[in-house]
Amino acid sequence: MSKKVSGVIRFAQHDDLVVTYQSSLSRGAAQLRTARQLSAGDKVLLCLELTTEALNLELVTSVVESAPIEGKPGRFSTRVDLDEDAVKQIEQFIVDTDPALREIRASLRANAPKLKILIVDDSPAQAKIASEPFLERGDEVFLAEDGLVGLAMALKNVPDIILSDVQMPKADGWQLLRMIRARKQLARTPVIFLTTLGGEEDRLKGYRLGVDDYLQKPYSQEVLLARVERLLQRTAPTTSNSWIPRAPDGLRGDLEQVGLPALLSFLEMERKSGVIYLEPRGSLVMLENGRPVRAKTMDRDSAVDKQDVLYDLLGLASGRFEFVPGEVTEEDSIQTPLSALLMEHARQLDEGARRPA
Numbered sequence: 001m002s003k004k005v006s007g008v009i010r011f012a013q014h015d016d017l018v019v020t021y022q023s024s025l026s027r028g029a030a031q032l033r034t035a036r037q038l039s040a041g042d043k044v045l046l047c048l049e050l051t052t053e054a055l056n057l058e059l060v061t062s063v064v065e066s067a068p069i070e071g072k073p074g075r076f077s078t079r080v081d082l083d084e085d086a087v088k089q090i091e092q093f094i095v096d097t098d099p100a101l102r103e104i105r106a107s108l109r110a111n112a113p114k115l116k117i118l119i120v121d122d123s124p125a126q127a128k129i130a131s132e133p134f135l136e137r138g139d140e141v142f143l144a145e146d147g148l149v150g151l152a153m154a155l156k157n158v159p160d161i162i163l164s165d166v167q168m169p170k171a172d173g174w175q176l177l178r179m180i181r182a183r184k185q186l187a188r189t190p191v192i193f194l195t196t197l198g199g200e201e202d203r204l205k206g207y208r209l210g211v212d213d214y215l216q217k218p219y220s221q222e223v224l225l226a227r228v229e230r231l232l233q234r235t236a237p238t239t240s241n242s243w244i245p246r247a248p249d250g251l252r253g254d255l256e257q258v259g260l261p262a263l264l265s266f267l268e269m270e271r272k273s274g275v276i277y278l279e280p281r282g283s284l285v286m287l288e289n290g291r292p293v294r295a296k297t298m299d300r301d302s303a304v305d306k307q308d309v310l311y312d313l314l315g316l317a318s319g320r321f322e323f324v325p326g327e328v329t330e331e332d333s334i335q336t337p338l339s340a341l342l343m344e345h346a347r348q349l350d351e352g353a354r355r356p357a
Contacts (some may be wrong), residue, residue, distance in 0.1 A: 006046070008046075009030065009032055009046070010051050011051065012051055012052060014050060014052075014053070014094075017048065018094060025090050026087060028081060031077065033069070033076065035075070036076065037067070037078075038066040038076070040066075041062060042062070044060075045060055057089065057090065059090070061086065063080055064080060066078040092218050092219070095222060096221070115134065115228075116139070116140045116159040117160065118153060119162075121144075121145070121163075122169060126217070127143050130163055130224065133221040133222075134225075146171055147173065147176030148170050148171045151176060154180065161231065162189055162190070162192070163192050163224075164176055166197055173206075192214070194224075203253065204253075204262065207252060213257075214257045215227055252321065252323070254321075255316050255320065259314075259316075260278075260316055261314055263276065264338055267287055268291065268338050272290055273326065274325035274326045274328065275323070276323045277322045278313065278320070279321075282297065284297075288332070291337070291338060292334050293330055293333065294330045296309065297312070297313065307334055310341060311344070311345050
């Protein structure tokens with residue numbers, strides 16, 4: 001069927017949208033009234049409308065069921081299914097349209113230092129979305145349509161931070177990152193990938209090449225500003241007293257983007273020896289030829305350094321990691337293949353999820 005606004009859900013206030021999101025939209029379902037009975041699987045262009053703000057969001061949805069409304073001839077109650085992408089769009093819409101954030105936006109724009117931002121994206125629409133919050137607060141923004149142009153602009157006028165798409169013509173984000181890190185004057189310039197790529201394998205590739213952070217499209221402008229400010233604070237010279245020893249040939253990243261199980265699997269495949277440092281827990285995992293041999297954490301008894309510590313660390317959902325390659329001489333206190341460790345960790349998670357509250 002052609003895309004038509006077959007159903008509209010109107011909200012008089014932003015809070016009404018939030019309540020409806022919690023009660024039904026977040027669970028992947030929406031109920032609306034239609035002028036005709038639809039069949040299961042039919043496509044519906046659903047419109048969520050904030051009447052007071054004159055704002056709306058359109059989503060392509062699929063009909064689950066449709067039935068006549070008793071006492072109202074010619075009106076039908078239709079339930080539609082919202083996929084994961086639709087729910088994410090609704091969440092971003094809620095954040096972007098929150099009236100309370102206007103004051104925060106104004107404060108950020110007034111107090112933030114002026115930056116030089118290089119945005120590399122072959123989509124003019126995506127480049128505009130990324131540039132708007134920085135232009136509004138007075139930052140200097142440079143736009144490049146591919147990696148080669150981006151590199152030339154960065155060499156001519158070194159930016160404070162680079163925001164880059166990954167999939168681009170001529171030179172993509174991976175190639176741009178390699179070229180940036182190979183040049184002394186740009187080697188320490190923070191880089192954030194703005195991309196639709198969401199797999200841990202892609203993120204590991206980026207971290208291995210030296211990307212500093214990932215932000216998955218679509219994103220809110222507030223989140224983009226926060227990520228940029230957090231990254232600049234983290235990479236500023238005043239943060240060089242971090243307990244993690246910086247290694248030029250190491251691997252660093254964010255545990256929200258790449259979990260420790262995926263990182264360990266990657267290092268096992270590469271048969272790497274060295275130490276994974278974890279913040280903010282003050283923990284570490286030692287590897288010999290890709291196999292974990294010891295795990296320690298500051299908030300546990302130093303005598304407890306066997307598998308239970310590693311299982312605890314495998315469940316970390318946030319924080320930073322850095323792998324520093326090198327020789328490990330510690331005695332193997334784990335003595336279990338990584339595959340068995342990961343299977344046992346998965347079993348523990350499954351058992352915990354099924355345990356009655």
